[in-house]
Amino acid sequence: MMIILDKKTRCVVQGITGKQGSFHTQSMLEYGTPIVAGTSPGKGGQDFNGVPVYNSIEEIKEEMDVNASIIFIPAPFAKDAAFEALTQLDTVVVITEHIPVHDTVQIVAYARKHDKVLIGPNTPGIITPGIGKLGIMPGHIFNPGKVGIVSRSGTLTYEMASQITQAGMGQSTCLGIGGDPVVGLDFSEVLQKFQDDPDTDAMVMIGEIGGNAEEKAAKFIAKNIDKPVVAYIAGTTAPPGKRMGHAGAIIEGTSGTAESKKTALEDAGVELADRPSQISEIIKNLL
16 A cells, blocks of 8 residues: 555646756656546647557546646636646645735635645655656665655755665655655655555654744644654754755744744654764664
């Protein structure tokens, strides 16, 4: 068993003929992901490496069953693409960054109201090793296993996964919730999915400064999670008011600091790593 992305997933790539869409579609296909169609308005009837291209998701659904989408549409048009997908599919991954916050708020509100799975925006996506990936992560560093990873950072996800693989373990599913202030799935929702997954024995949560997502997750973990959770918080040395990469990674006053997040997680019984390199050893000891 795995979370969200499984053998029943049949995915559409929105923006399949663009520079990013075509590059990452090729990578997803090579990994074995079930990409069955793509969209590119005005280019219907073409194909990309054997994947048929349509003008819209509606056209695709007239000819085949699809249930997921990954979006590589530029930020000014991403909202329309997201609503097109959310009104017709169950799972939507929004890779696009720099989407206006008011657009994202509307996208997230619709997804929650209609009980759709929305990953992102500004996410590396999701990968279930050995099954497929809907995202931009380098597939070769992941290995099937029992550790679930949820993260706000793409590159730190890759670092953690690589170390867990090198330590002789593997990952059940790895998911980036996104680095923007407003995102679809949050830490708590993903952690619950790992809790319910019989093939996940331990979880890694990668947070960073800014916002209160990690503090909210800590409260959730204390009440709902009994599997081992290891966490790392990036940005410990960041000065207040300094944005560090992600739009959501900015400290305002005493809220969103690394220390406040660490304290909340420790109080919830979560094992904390001071450095990413400690994660795999902590997991081995816990298991």
